[in-house]
Amino acid sequence: MVEIAVSSPSPVPSQVFAVVALFCISAVVLLILRYYLPLRTTPAFLLVPVFFALWLPASMVLLVPIDLASSAMVDDVDARGIWLDRRALRVSWRIAYWLTFALTWFILPILGEYSDSGYREPKAKVLDSLYANAQYYAIVFGSGALGLIYVLISYGHFSESLKSTVMALAYCWGLVLVIYLMGHGLVSIPRRLFRNANISARLRRIQTQAPRIYEKMEDAEMDLEDLELQVGELSRRKGGSASLFQDWIEELVDMTNLPEPLSGRASIVRGSGDQISVPNVVTEKYLAELTRRLVRAKHARLRYVNDWNRLLQDAVKTQAILDSAASKKLDFGTAAPNAGFWDRHTPLTPYTRFLLHYYLIPYLQIALAALLSIASVCIVWSELVKGLFPKLSIIRYTVIHHEISGKGQVGFAGQVIAALWMVYMCAAALISITEVKVWRGRALVRRNTAHESAFWYASQVARLSVPLTYNFMTFLGGIYRDTVFYDFLGKLINLTPLGKRFDYVFPAFILLPVCATLFGLYGKVRRVIGFSGVDVLDDDDDDEGADNERGTAYGTGYSWREGRDLIEREVNGTSRSRRAADIAGGGADRPGRPVLTIPPGGGAGRGVTARGRGPTTPFATSPTTAGTATTSRPQANTSARRVGRRAGIVLDEPEDENFFEALGHRFKNTIDTLDTPKWLQDFGQGIKKPKWMGVGEGQVESSGSSRIGGNMDVRRWFGGGNSEGRIRL
Template sequence: MIELSTKSSPVASIIFAVLALLVISVAVLFILRYYLPLRTTPIELLIPVFFALWLPASMVLLVPIDLASSALADDIAARGIWLDRGTLRVSWRIVYWLTFALTWFILPILGEYFDSGYREPKAKLQDSLRANAQYYAFVFGSGFIALLYVLYSYGGFSDSLKGTAMALAYCWGLALAIYLMGHGLVAIPRRLFRNASISGKLRRIQAQAPKVYEKMEDAEMTLEDLEGQVSELSRRKGGSVTLFQGWIEELVDMTNLPESGPATARVVPGSGDTSKSLPTVITEKYLAELTRRLVRAKHARARYVSEWNRLLQDAVTTQVVLDSAASKKLDFGAASPEAGFWDKRTILTPYTRFLLYFHIAPYLRIGLGTILALGSICIVWSEVIKGLFPNLSAIRYSVIHHWQPGGPSKPVKVATLTGEDNGQVGFAGQVIAAIWMLYMCAAALTSITEVKVWRGRALVRRNTAPESAFWYASQVARLSVPLSYNFMTFLGGIYRETVFYDFLGQLIDLTSLGERFDHLFPAFILLPVCATLFGLYGMAKRKIGFGVDVIDDDDDGEGTNVYGTGSWREGRDLIERELNGTSATIRSRRAEAAARIAGGRAAPVISVPGSHRARGPTTPLGTSPNARPAANTSARRAGPSSRIQDDDEDEGFFGALGHRFKNTIDTMDTPKWFQDIKKPKWMGGDEEGGGSSRPSQGRTNSDVRRWFGGSSEGRIRL
């Protein structure tokens, strides 16, 4: 047994732990506020989602405390935040079993309950249980088989049922966590390296534009089709419709039909006669399915409108930063009303802001990417060798502090269970352990948001669908325990002395199969790491491509046509047309409809600037035309010349030289005395007055590229 010193009291550690939990609670509330409108969200949704995020976050605090409490030093100054084993055991039981109940029972049932289209609570609950029946049949079937194996291996029944449930939950969560974390460990540093190039970042944004715009249009058409069915349903009289008249009126209120009445509802072109899609007899099951599809379509439309709005904002900001290289000044102008608190504060001058965004920020991204890449290498290395050579784990030496005999510090005398070297986790080691755990969790959770094969679920700012909120919260809760225990296995034999091992680890190691799985399976992290590092997802999507969107960070749109859309050039033109207001009527109607989602809750509204080229892509989204002055217009006076210099790759040296001569002369103000000079007839002037054809604009109409044997269209002939 471990002999703990009783000379000191953990009162200070308890106070620190309570304050840390309060900070975690405030952080979780801010996260919920970012994705959900707190005032209009029902309490039965907020409380489960809050605990599904708060409990995993508390594990980041509880694991370092458990590590420091398992091997206390005689030197009080060397101790970190520690608690007695009884308090730790109670804490682990509460955290684990609440997380277990939320993951496997509460959140799935509530998610299907809110996703159900029925009106009555009893019908909603029955529909939720029916939807989860197949899921629970698979879970209980696998649990029964595993229980038989544990009974055969262990020979007893006292802890077999509980151990089987905990071991199965851990194994399933570990398999999912290893795959997602392996992808994230490569994707996060690579994204930082790629975003260090401003022009490359803009090109990737432009490459994503056609795909996002196409999905937004598909979501709009799907919603209009469903609204047409509701309109046709409301026009029916008599028969079975009279039994559900109140329900149908609620559906009409949910749609974006004109106020003049359902008879003038839109009919989607190419969708055929809407009345043919309605059944002859209207049943409760049909109305429930129609309600479910309508709610999902509204949230899908809100998701892609928000994604398109964010993409335009990123394109605007990146273009402004890129154009600031000419004037050495960067001015984003007045912030939009929807901007955050820090976005509305103006601290830096235009010149210092230019230095920060154009020169310093790329190097900061490269530096942070390098640090995270080294951290990813350490995590992958520790996963691969921990089963064979646990003493070679890089994370182990960064967390555990060892003292050698005769050194400056007194050796720690702790009766370890494994006979390994004595070690102590101090406060610095606890902070480092928390940072490692946060990075591992961030890598796994970032990958969840990038996988788009799970029924179109997504996190939308201020307008996340209830079913999506429950699903993402359940994934966070499911991954927290495997990642926490997997991190503790990096630390060698010291983790076997923790309360967490006594509570969970002994049940996982109950059979030889569970112990081998825990030590050998994490080595398979090399599969998602290599798949992400070498772009195997993109290759599989292009070769197989069943219309399924997989994790792929390599798809930059260059020369590919996977989604039926063009490359980054088409995205560039699409963004310019959108910012110039060429489809203002459609966007206005889409914005008004998005604002009515989910009973008038806050929704992402796309607001596009006017069509004046002077503001062009430098005007932020969501602001009025007079809210922001033109930024860096001196670098983009020539209209089409405002495009980035990616076009230079498609032309030769003389073509680029001609472009630069033309841009320089076109941006010069013509002197008044030069405008009065008449052109000779052989230079294309008329007999009466061959002056400048556009004197009012103060620019000549000549094209310097013709001097090199080219045409005004930009082609140079040698």
């Protein structure tokens, strides 16, 4: 006994390593938050839960290898890498799981709706948040009740039924999302690297995306402008029910960009009276909804302006790389104010920069894409065989070493490999989340992410962490049954036959998202249906051959040629909106900027008029790098919404409409905006009448003179019409 006590290793080095690793994870999470949120101005009720929603899943990537090494059967204890006591692991897993569970299902949804509420008082915001989540919780608790009844019937005891049902249902719902999102990401990540390695094809895709991004930015601009006009009209009311909310209305005015002298006559300067619909009786609910819509519109505008600016920067950089092939020198010019440290302070010469961007980086991307493709194949294969043939799992042999009778040893190398596998699986699922088209236009924007969007994305990260972690451990065969995590969660999932079968059979459905993404199924379904809004995930296959498959011919506003012209006009400073902004700001006289004469325009595509705006109304743009101002371009008249805006009328558009309503609106808008063909307009004008249909000798009748009660007499069709009234046969 004395020899055993002396020879047993101390867990202190492993504990120190775990603490340092957690500190590094905390630093990385803070940097991520700083990238998407301004830390100084963001309230603490957002930073703290979002920090833990990201920190806890990252800590699970550290806990899983430690749990495997601590629980595996080993011959040499010193060779099992980083390990901890089982009691410490159990406490860590309980804290990580239940805190993640509370954040996912309660804290983050309530805080998300709280931050999205338009009310001013905290109590009203809380009530509005609870009301908005009532349907969500009804579905959750209803599913939990059904699951509880099933577990009671199958298991027969009540002591563990409630906890096991809650944990199993949460795991199953998260596993559905994990399999679908991870299957998409396992294909999209390597394919994106392969495509970006081709510089000319990358530029073509950027040019193809330009018209769509710019159109969305224009729509966001006009939505925001309409709401600002509504706030301006509301501020003109001084009596009646509006007098009870003067402070609130003044706050709304401060949120808008209406000039002070023009705020009172905004409807005359920037729009028509038909664009503003202010109720006769102003209520608290109306102001709350207006506030919510105004905040969402401002963040939507920031989102698309940021996307447009980033697209311009990528286009300029990619074009410079292509042009450097002749001179063998690459110079990106002056770095932007918000550029990174290496962009502003680079030790590379123009020639070495050319070698780096033209040769080295593309080859590295191809090599990394090939490596990740092999990793994706291994993950999909392991998902398919883990239930029936667990010994055929490839991931199992990369993590477990010296396997004996179904068990083995996990050393430090195996822990590192396991962490890398988990990082790649997490990256595949999380990258797919950013590509999901969700309601409300949620998006991650650098330094300007909306609070509600930050809560939503953090809740998705927390929701996917536990199912993805346990799903990875099932790749390792029977060794994972000895872990603390299996004793804490796995036994409850496998409590009933249904839960055990679901855990082993459902991951095989990963082939569905993999094949759908690999063969471009999303784009094919969209082309068959003819409605782009049904896409759940972006399909990169649409970028290839866009002119042929998607019918984006030149002139429709969605071809790469129009995107190229749009980017060139914006970068060169010759776009209509850039010239309008220069004239409005007195910048047209500055040297180095082309000064062009802007004729007064009446309709779209003339002068500087942009979609019904006045000839002197510039876009509101973000003052960032070169090419940040928006442009205007001729667009296909395929949207009744744009037609209504040109006419000074804004059509009512519900925010959340189902597929059939949106499809019906699309057909109606297409039919309403069809222009009469030229041949149909001229029908009857260029057709000569036969002589027997003539008016008479020496008389010429116009094509439109066949009117009842006019000179036309039906008897003349039969050669009559003379004074005698006889009909000639």
